[in-house]
Amino acid sequence: MGQNFKRVIKNWDICIASLMLLLLVALTFSGVIMRYIVGKPYTWLEEVQLFCMVWIVFCAGGAAFRTGNHVAIEILVDSFSRKIQRGIQVIIDFAVLATLSYLCLQSVGYVRLFISSGRLTSMLRIPYWLIYGIVPVALVSMIANCLYTVHFHRKTKIEQEGGV
Secondary structure, three states, X not given: OOHHHHHHHHXXXXXXXXXXXXXXXXXXXXXXXXXXXXXXOOOOHHHHHHHHHHHHHHHHHXXXXXXXXXXXXXXXXXXOOHHHHHHHHHHHHHHHHHHHHHHHHHHHHHHHHHHHHOOEOOOOOOEHHHHHOHHHHHHHHHHHHHHHHXXXXXXXXXXXXXXX
């Protein structure tokens, strides 16, 4: 396989989030022109914007874990000794994984509810399960990326500190 193809597969979440962001910006810009210049607003725009925003947020979440770009407030933790910092980091990692796992399980039930109810958006008749179906997939990706980062981060730290 080519390097570019491997890179796209590895960063599927960034690719999807980027495409959705591009679509969101283009449609919103077009919607402003249609509303204020042409005088004929898109009645369906809000539904597509919702779709795009949900996919952007959840797809980008996995990438944030993988690239280390998630929010972290470390000023308090950095004031402790290295040993205490490691302990706190283990607790944080466990809490993050537990939270993501819980959200993942809940989101599966949420998507199943939309599938069984057959609920659709009012204008475009988009199934809600399609809009929110990315949530459990993205949460699994976040868990995998979090586990990978925790393992990689610990391995790097041990090597930097002269361990095995």
